[in-house]
Amino acid sequence: MRYIFWRVCVVPAVAWLMIFQACPAKAQVAKKLPNVVIVFTDDQGYQDVGCFGSPDIETPNLDRMAKEGIRFTNFYAAQAVCSASRAALITGCYPNRVGILGALGPGAKHGINADELTIAEVVKKRGYATAAYGKWHLGHHPKFLPTRHGFDDYFGLPYSNDMWPYHPTAGKRFPPLPLSTASRPSRS
Secondary structure (H helix, E strand, O other), X not given: OOOXXXXXXXXXXXXXXXXXXXXXXXXXXXXXXXXXXXXXXXXXXXXXXXXXXXXOOOOHHHHHHXXXXXXXXXXXXXXXXXXXXXXXXXXXXXXXXXXXXXXXXXXXXXXXXXXXXXXXXXXXXXXXXXXXEEEOOOOOOHHHOHHHOOOOEEEEEOOOOOOOOOOOOOHHHOOOOEEEEOOEEEEO
């Protein structure tokens, strides 16, 4: 099995994992498509993963993926903020062009526009099954969630894990942190 491993370092909070599994849509597909896994993390230093030299942090699964696939070592984020960097990654556009600036919070009324073409929608046309696991942070209302933007499956947080009522400095400014499945958010 072949993995493509993209390691990216950007700023703030939790790991975001999008998985595209090779599931040909038609039986006539001549050759098996390679699996593609994009690991997008916040607050990660270069040496926070074993395959990049961490002497203290054990990451055997990520290390194995890097060994068996392709490991990219350079990347430029369109913005060093959660929502904007994710918007750029999944649309291939500058986040300002798609209307996502900074980090969307639980009070945001906007999110990723339905007219934006996402990487999930592109690879689905090639026969891939798609999923997003972890922090989405591109809008928490149902119309903005991953399953409305080309992802077949989703399990994660619709906004940042540091936007919750027990945050040490934000206090009661944030509502309870919801855990979302598919396109329906639920309270954890």
